[in-house]
């Protein structure tokens with residue numbers, strides 16, 4: 001497939017740029033170290049085993065912003081994935097094409113010290129700390145590659161909005177049940193100090209058993225913590241329901257169906273926690 005837009009000056013035709021690891025300042029490495037220490041302390045006992053295992057085998061606890069070349073070497077040996085730098089958000093087809101080829105695109109810049117808690121654009125901490133550990137898990141690694149191929153396919157079916165919701169509610173904001181307990185795995189949660197607590201402990205959000213069709217119909221909020229989280233049983237099961245399935249009939253079926261509001265609960269839902277939605281009410285809209 002031809003790529004839609006022209007990459008910015010300085011970027012290669014696939015939109016990648018050199019990470020230029022040597023040009024990070026000591027202060028920038030320091031921001032990574034601060035965020036890393038704070039998140040890992042808080043995530044202990046809250047995050048999936050697979051995530052902790054990934055941090056460990058990829059040696060992400062070494063000081064400073066990781067060098068994508070070294071990180072890719074470790075990752076390639078485990079699951080065949082690489083991490084490549086991009087200047088910022090890339091067009092959908094470019095993003096999917098990288099995933100389909102087991103390349104994870106990551107921002108190279110890091111947030112400023114006054115943005116530790118929140119920033120609007122994903123930076124290297126979100127992209128690498130949040131996303132990369134799970135790429136060391138074989139089932140999750142397969143899921144992400146298949147998602148990329150599925151994204152290119154969804155563009156042709158005009159179904160990108162539906163498929164993007166699957167990414168949102170799994171890769172970014174997913175919860176997993178592990179030996180009976182809820183744990184975090186979504187990158188948007190695990191890279192956020194506030195949402196790591198909120199998603200697991202707060203009484204406000206719904207926690208609902210993952211259902212593929214249901215998730216693909218559900219709108220999401222980009223401006224606040226989620227009002228519903230969806231809970232998978234394992235990455236193998238997620239892969240089975242998605243990578244090993246043909247979405248074409250599903251897209252057809254979904255076409256006539258109404259979208260579901262982010263806070264809604266349906267009679268057919270398997271609800272683990274019915275949220276009070278107190279947080280959403282307290283926030284000005």
Ligand code: PHE
Pocket residue numbers: 143146147148149150151153154166242243244245246247248
């Ligand atoms: N198998 C899906 C399809 O037929 C693609 C997909 C794979 C979607 C993995 C999500 C995750 O389009």
Ligand code: FE
Pocket residue numbers: 122126127130131172187188
């Ligand atoms: Fe992300």
